[in-house]
Amino acid sequence: QQPVQSPQAVILREGEDAVINCSSSKALYSVHWYRQKHGEAPVFLMILLKGGEQKGHEKISASFNEKKQQSSLYLTASQLSYSGTYFCGTEPRFGNEKLTFGTGTRLTIIP
């Protein structure tokens, strides 16, 4: 069963912040985050491996709550280039290498 993401879609003005959530019904070993532009392949953003781990890169960061089987992606001071569909990808416990992608969140940044 694929992870559920919320919200399904969000529209922001440039400079605003957004939070995208990913919730799994299964225990997780890791969570990946990807961004996909229309008609293109997904692009890797980050991996979180440990419960409670938080990572960040410039103005995009993420957290992973292993106990709650949830992860959140934080985008601060959004830029036009952040537009796209964001997917979380989850690995079940014990390192099964298959990634199951979440339902997706479409983010639109307007000037």
Add this chain to the structure above:
Amino acid sequence: GAVVSQHPSWVICKSGTSVKIECRSLDFQATTMFWYRQFPKQSLMLMATSNEGSKATYEQGVEKDKFLINHASLTLSTLTVTSAHPEDSSFYICSAREQDLRGREFLLNTEAFFGQGTRLTVV
């Protein structure tokens, strides 16, 4: 970073014909590759896991005889859509992750690298 190349990027074929899509890892070896299908405005759905030198592992509901997967070398996996029909029209994407080939285990902290995707249109 590692690169995965997928070919062709788009193909239009007639109903009833077969189409082959190639996925190559360019600068690393991959004993395992993954094939996904994505319908418009939907998520990536895993179709099958391609295993070098052995049979592919298909996800529930995916027809093995329709989607033939061959992983003949450590850098190449192919997906053949046989007897294609309009409902097979979709965006097909392959991915691979770097592996520790000695133990056949995936390296920790490794992202999935995706091919460019193939837009298949069956008319």
